Amino acid sequence: MDQAIEQILTLIWSPLRALDAFLAEHLPGQETAAIAAYAFYVLVILAGGLMAIGSRNLVRAMLGLILTFFGVAGMYLLLGSPFLAFMQLLIYVGAVCVLIFFAVMLTKNTNEGEEFKLPSPASAVYGLLAFILPLAVLVPLILVNAPNLKQEAIEPTDTSYLGEGLITENVVGFELISIILLVAMAGAVFLAWRRQPDKGKNQSGQNDPAKTKELRS
């Protein structure tokens, strides 16, 4: 039965496979496809970034941030690291954006907030300066000094090598980041803890049964 399905599928896809082989011979397709994908992802990153820094509504800024994360994940896919691309989506879109949303919700950033005022001219000039200065300084340096490494193609990394690296060579980093995440969680809980005023104890700090009964009812 499986062999029958396999043969049927091979039959169905054979004209497309022939088309692929024909195109691969006659057009240098790989590079232009990669350049087109790169251009698309840069546009996504630019659009998302502009929305993230320019939008007056903070939830729309978060949406722009999500768009940027997708663009960067696409870049990681082009660089042959699919594991990193999916982890980027899992960690950033799945967790960090939800955190940002809760912060926006809990700090009551409604539509009449501070962000809604247009930026003052001075602050707009500073923003433009902050945008142009790193580009002006670093782009010439990159263009002059970057090594012209012409390799054939960027190979995708097997995830098992990443796992091995985490457990054997970089195990200290792995353990340390677990500790950092644990400390961050504990710190966040502690910082946001709302201490109830001590209702169950009387003046001298001993348990007062009358007040405890009141608390329980």
Added chain:
Amino acid sequence: MDLSITSLAQIIIACLMVIGLMVANAVVMVYFERKTAGFIQRRPGPYEVGPRGTIQAICDSMKLLGKQLFIPGNVDWLLYFLAPVLAFFPVLLLFLPIPFGKFLTAMSVDEGILLILAFSGLGVISNILAGWSSNNKYGLLGAARAVSQSIAYEIPMIMSLLAVIFLSGSLNLSQIVEEQGSWPWQWNICVQPLAFFIYLVSLVGETNRAPFDLPEAESELTAGFHTEYSGMGFALFFLSEYANMLLVSFVCVTFFLGGWKGPFLDGFWWTFIKAYLIMMFIVWLRWTFPRVRFDQLLNINWKWLLPLSILNLWITAIVVKLL
């Protein structure tokens, strides 16, 4: 990433078939759920429209599509329209790595389960956008509850799947099915029963189904984050909820119940039979248990499921290392 025309055509055809599957699934599941609810509650369920009420779901969907789309004032139009779209379209992508048969995987990704988990996060974002853009107190509260429940139940889900990944040694879903055998005692459920149980509970919590459906409880929150949606928007949310249920059932079947392998004839029919058995189990759960309070819901996750799944992972790791 294979950018050839063959793989792109395969993905597009698979997406079209998945849309068909989602719509057919919703129609069947709506009828099945209402009939089951009726029989459990000792009443006949829908029986007027069509023979034994079978056309009921189609009539319901035609009514939903024909409803007047009115948008409440003061909503953020971009987020309001984006939320149902974000709820519906990523689910298409999630069906792509699932092995329906030996050669029937739309896109055999080497990190299949990571793709599924990564794009499930977009469903959470759509809840957020729906709740926020509705400009409605109940909607926002429902959205916050739904989101905290979803991200809470993701963790034991991931860890129980991780235990199976330890055993199979690969993140590729086709590989995980290959490692299991044909007979029920060769499936992963016999090797990882605790992980299966944890996954089943967190599946119900992740898809906001009863008894964990407080975010969309009608009596408490007037439909929660999709309060302000009617007609097409509501239909998209509804479709995506049933599609999500189907997706997690397929993942459960792939990881724990042997995928497309069965006792007599291996093939794609086994995937569907087992997945629909799990869906029947979820529907049965809905009409049997009362709704769980929200703090009890989160307690179950953080105090019971998470330690159990860590314990399971630890024991699995020790056993895998020693053997």
Added chain:
Amino acid sequence: MTPLSPLTLFLLASLLLLSLGLAGLVTRRTLVGMLISVELMLNGAGLAIVAAAKCTPASDIHGQLAALFVMGLAAAEATLVLAMILVVQKRFGKVTLDDVSAIRSSDALDSTDLAESDI
């Protein structure tokens, strides 16, 4: 000027992210808005690390693991920053930068002194 190699292209993309994030950090007036800009910059850094790892003879495993650590650190930092934003909101009543700056006027510090029960 060298011809555009893949390494140059990816470094330019990460530089774009850095500049956008910096512009946002300078322009934004709310703390949450500044956090969003910082996340943009961290993304740019991660992209630069992975590009440098994969396009050069350097070890690509170490580059990807470094980017993974950067992602984990960004998540931990976002958690703590958001908890601090909640504390600031509770203490100052609003989270816009002009009002939160306690160094500027000393009566802001006196009137909302930290009581014993706050900690």
